[in-house]
Amino acid sequence: MDFITEPERKIPVVANVDLLVCGGGFAGVAAALSAVKCGAKVLLLEKYGFLGGLVTASLVITTPPLNNGINIEIADRLKKRNVYIPCRHSGPDTEWLEMRSVDPEIVKYEFIRMLQEQNVDFLLHTFIVDAITEDNVIKGIVMENKAGRMAVMAKMIIDATGDADIAAFADAPFREIKKPMTMMYNLVGIDIGKAVEYLGNWSNLKKIVKEAMDCGKISFDLGIYPDFGAPGVHAEELVYSGQLNVWSGMLHGMSGIDPWDLTKAEIITREHVMRLTAFLKKQVPGFENCRIECTSTQVGVRASRQIFGEASPKMDEVKHIKFDDTVAKPYAKSSLRLPYGCIMPQKVNNLLVAGRCISAEEEALGMLRLWPVCSITGQAAGTAAALSLKQGVMPKQLDIKILQKTLIEQGMDLGL
Numbered sequence: 001m002d003f004i005t006e007p008e009r010k011i012p013v014v015a016n017v018d019l020l021v022c023g024g025g026f027a028g029v030a031a032a033l034s035a036v037k038c039g040a041k042v043l044l045l046e047k048y049g050f051l052g053g054l055v056t057a058s059l060v061i062t063t064p065p066l067n068n069g070i071n072i073e074i075a076d077r078l079k080k081r082n083v084y085i086p087c088r089h090s091g092p093d094t095e096w097l098e099m100r101s102v103d104p105e106i107v108k109y110e111f112i113r114m115l116q117e118q119n120v121d122f123l124l125h126t127f128i129v130d131a132i133t134e135d136n137v138i139k140g141i142v143m144e145n146k147a148g149r150m151a152v153m154a155k156m157i158i159d160a161t162g163d164a165d166i167a168a169f170a171d172a173p174f175r176e177i178k179k180p181m182t183m184m185y186n187l188v189g190i191d192i193g194k195a196v197e198y199l200g201n202w203s204n205l206k207k208i209v210k211e212a213m214d215c216g217k218i219s220f221d222l223g224i225y226p227d228f229g230a231p232g233v234h235a236e237e238l239v240y241s242g243q244l245n246v247w248s249g250m251l252h253g254m255s256g257i258d259p260w261d262l263t264k265a266e267i268i269t270r271e272h273v274m275r276l277t278a279f280l281k282k283q284v285p286g287f288e289n290c291r292i293e294c295t296s297t298q299v300g301v302r303a304s305r306q307i308f309g310e311a312s313p314k315m316d317e318v319k320h321i322k323f324d325d326t327v328a329k330p331y332a333k334s335s336l337r338l339p340y341g342c343i344m345p346q347k348v349n350n351l352l353v354a355g356r357c358i359s360a361e362e363e364a365l366g367m368l369r370l371w372p373v374c375s376i377t378g379q380a381a382g383t384a385a386a387l388s389l390k391q392g393v394m395p396k397q398l399d400i401k402i403l404q405k406t407l408i409e410q411g412m413d414l415g416l
């Protein structure tokens with residue numbers, strides 16, 4: 001590969017803040033809101049023109065219950081607008097996993113309102129491209145937007161980019177995980193009664209698509225598979241009748257941090273969506289008059305960089321252990337808990353990480369990437385960062401008892 005050397009140049013420092021939250025998905029929004037509640041002055045940066053991350057940008061609009069900590073506040077806002085609706089039941093032993101669906105447009109709107117009500121400063125349409133690091137401390141970040149290249153200096157940083165961009169820019173240790181990518185999309189105009197009568201259960205959709213593939217009825221020679229893990233081709237009834245959220249299948253082997261792979265993934269999964277929809281219209285009763293209402297703004301990337309943190313618990317541990325330093329318990333009815341070390345990267349001192357790029361063993365990460373977990377880790381990180389700032393210490397030196405007490409006062413049942 002050839003290289004060029006960029007000429008040295010001065011860039012403006014456009015803000016100097018206590019806490020900088022990078023990324024405005026569920027983790028970032030929860031982190032920013034929780035930090036201001038503890039008295040921190042916060043700036044949040046987001047590359048899109050809206051908040052919500054994968055939930056709004058990639059139409060991941062079904063979720064386990066939002067019933068602990070800051071999630072209760074989010075659910076209440078959505079309930080008031082009738083857009084937090086039960087959509088699937090998983091049986092008595094997994095009652096906590098009863099799924100709800102939400103309306104992504106209302107999430108976008110409510111998140112902006114929540115930040116405004118708490119006086120959180122935020123800047124959209126802004127891509128963070130580098131970290132300014134000295135002696136394992138991040139002094140600030142470099143960002144680019146329509147106004148050019150500029151810097152924000154900060155005392156403390158939360159990386160809620162999902163891809164651990166800031167941790168990587170600052171040289172914190174991480175590994176890359178490649179999980180299948182999926183283009184989620186919404187279909188409308190379905191005769192739901194007719195479709196359910198034919199399918200029996202929405203999960204049978206996967207079977208029908210697979211059979212059609214096996215006997216060559218549809219050509220999905222795109223490297224996308226309907227039958228991988230959770231849940232391949234699948235449809236979920238949503239907030240509004242006649243509307244379906246379709247998980248179009250799994251594209252394997254692509255990197256969520258390689259723009260060439262991401263481009264390929266967008267092209268392939270979009271082609272797949274069109275072929276799948278044509279098949280459903282023609283072959284599945286009830287779908288005859290359906291049309292695509294919307295597709296994801298970007299292909300759904302389940303995982304990319306995963307930090308190596310001070311703790312990296314296994315599945316069994318997060319499911320069963322009451323860690324002395326528990327800082328996150330995502331669900332009221334599940335014993336799932338996370339220790340402080342999961343959000344604390346190694347090596348870089350004034351950085352906390354929240355959301356889908358936290359530290360854990362790979363087998364545990366599937367359940368830790370669900371969005372109620374992301375927002376709860378955001379709450380823990382935002383609160384820890386604000387308390388550290390107040391006490392003039394690095395997050396590693398923060399008294400864990402004070403952090404836990406504050407989280408409990410904020411309404412998080414840590415189950416201690």
Ligand SMILES: Cc1cc2nc3c(=O)[nH]c(=O)nc-3n(C[C@H](O)[C@H](O)[C@H](O)COP(=O)(O)OP(=O)(O)OC[C@H]3O[C@@H](n4cnc5c(N)ncnc54)[C@H](O)[C@@H]3O)c2cc1C
Nearest residue numbers: 023025026027047053054128161162300355356369370371
């Ligand atoms: C196909 C698919 C299906 C899923 N199904 C479910 C499900 O059914 N239920 C469930 O609960 N979870 C599900 N998940 C997982 C869940 O949606 C995500 O793990 C969760 O939403 C991640 O939240 P986050 O805030 O950590 O990250 P993200 O939502 O990725 O948010 C990161 C934010 O940071 C911004 N950002 C990133 N980099 C930069 C940068 N350099 N500069 C500025 N901004 C940046 C992004 O634009 C984004 O807004 C699914 C995920 C996928 C992909």
